[in-house]
Amino acid sequence: MENSDKTSLGQEVAVAILTGGLSRRFGSPKALASLEGRRIIDWMVAAASRLSDEVFLVTGDQPSPPGIACPAYPDRRPGCGPLGGIDSALAHSPRPWVAVMPCDMPLLDGAVYHALAGYRRAGRPVLARSHSGLEPLVSLWPCSLARPVEQALASGDFALYAWTRRWRAVVVDLPAEIPDYRPEWFTNINYREDLQALMDRLSRVSGE
DSSP states (O other), X not given: OOOSOOOOOOTTEEEEEEOOOOOTTTSSOGGGOEETTEEHHHHHHHHHHHHOXXXXXXXXTSOOOTTOOSOEEOOSXXXXXXXXXXXXXXXXXXXXXXXXXXXXXXXXXXXXXHHHHTTXXXXXXXXXXXXXXXXXXXXXXXXXXXXXXXXXXXTTOOOHHXXXXXXXXXXXEHHHHOTTOOGGGGOOOOSHHHXXXXXXXXXXXXXX
């Protein structure tokens, strides 16, 4: 099952894939787990490359996945959680906006980011809301927030949800926004059971 959208977000947007999680619940680096003959990270890079010709990884304090051609950067402030990954994404983005993408949602569709892009406002992040709730790591960030994010980390407050409220994040209700919205886009892989369930689902779809 491939991402259905193959159009770019335009020349203002780069894509940063956050791969720095420790994968404790999965038991090994989940970005390297195989799904239909490809690693999950390869699924994510393919999806990101359809959205921008500027794609890079933010690896936290973990090694960069082998065999990935795009640039990779560690967290500038390790140990700060997802906000630390966003800090590095903003610092290294070669474009004025950066689309943040998690490393564990292999079915994430480009239509999601196109919907978010329609709500860009100067100085405000744009966050996805799925059928399950807020998805702060599926988001668009203006690089003008690089300094405020850096200051947030320096203050020792790493609470991403709280900071997005302070920065007046725009939240996009995707089930209402996208006519052909599909819940499986937001299937994320936390446990090995999640991966097996997704493999079983894709096998059933391919057999229909």
